[in-house]
Amino acid sequence: MARPVVRLTDKKIKSITSTGKEQTLSDGGGLQLRVLPSGTKSWQFKFKNPVSGKFNRMPLGLYPALSLANARIRALECQEQLVQGINPKAQEQDKKQAEKQKAENTLIVAAQHWFEIKKTKVTSAHAQRVWRTLEIYIFPKMGDLPLEAINRRNTYDLIRPIEIDGKLSTVKRICESLGQIMDHYVNIDVLDVNRLAKIGNMFAKKKEQHMATIKPEELPDFLIALNSSKTIQNQTKLLILWQLHTIARSKEAARTRWADINIEEAVWVIPAKEMKRRTTHRVPLTPTTLAILEQMKPLSGGYKYVFPNKRNIQSHANPQTVNNAIKKSLGYKDKLMAHGMRSIASTALHEHGYDSLVIEACLAHNDENKTRAAYMRSDFLEQRRPIMNWWSEFIENSSPIEKQELT
Secondary structure: OOOOOOOOOHHHHHHOOOOOOOEEEEEEOOEEEEEOOOOOEEEEEEEEOOOOOOEEEEEEEEEOOOOHHHHHHHHHHHHHHHHOOOOHHHHHHHHHHHHHHHHHOEHHHHHHHHHHHHOOOOOHHHHHHHHHHHHHHOHHHHOOOEHHHOOHHHHHHHHHHHHHOOOHHHHHHHHHHHHHHHHHHHHOOOOOOOOOOOHHHHOOOOOOOOOOOOOHHHHHHHHHHHHHOOOOOHHHHHHHHHHHHHOOOHHHHHOOEHHHEEOOOOEEEEOHHHOOOOOOEEEEOOHHHHHHHHHHHHHHOOOOEOOEOOOOOOOEOOOOHHHHHHHHHOOOOOOOOOOHHHHHHHHHHHHHOOOHHHHHHHOOOOOOOHHHHHHOOOOOHHHHHHHHHHHHHHHHHHOOOOOOOOO
């Protein structure tokens, strides 16, 4: 018959001294006091593993930091876990590992993981701008914080001064990035909830400014100014016309490569990495746009880019070239921007009665109808050919000056 366990008391524990050998004293219910030869006293819980049936020992803490009363409470918790078939030692190790992982999942580490995915979905310039914004405004004060420690209050306090400075575009970019980082970690089951969801609603929004543009009926005056300009070089004139006729964005037009032009099929294939939406875009070429290319061949046919940079012939024209020429040389400041030429085309095409879905394809816009976009695989290349031809003819007919080759 087993001897009854004499429960420990604080007085007895304090009286125990080192014997030069390790001692183990039981308090009952699996709770034991371990006394090392050095005199250090600690609590442990002895139990039978519910799976293997072998005896295990689980450290609970040092005495007197963990008092006798609290050690007994901890032992009772372990007994309750055993009744449920749970190994208390394994669960404690899992808990510590989870806490360690949470501590290691700092904002900057999380942002790096998220950014690896983010940068595949946007242009390199946009990706650099996003990351640089976080480096300047967020990482210095919040980068080392675990994700669990980041909430709406401390995030608001950090972003509010940026809002006061009037940097509302920066505020929007930060809020979008932080929200996406948190969403990513919710999706991979590291976080239970995104505490920063819709945090952008806590800040002022920048008033939307529409790109300066002109009406289609004002295009003749613009073309007169362009054709008669003595300050704009011919290559820049051709770049402006190329952008106008192809309805391309400034960056896309400036970075046109000869390798992406298929003269036989009359199509310009813009690689996904050059597109705003990271999707390959095919532009039908018209007789006028093909003529522009013919005029550029003697100037850049042996180089990579159709419109080379004047200072570095191996690079492309500055994407701001067209915008600067329109504003400064043509006197259209506050009247028309390079991007506004796309609006002229959109207005003219809609007024002529073309299908809106195909016009949006001409503009390389994403379909806002997500369900339709999920099933739509056509880029309407052949449907866009007559539209682009009509647009080129519209431009030509808008010019009161007889067509002539720019020299």
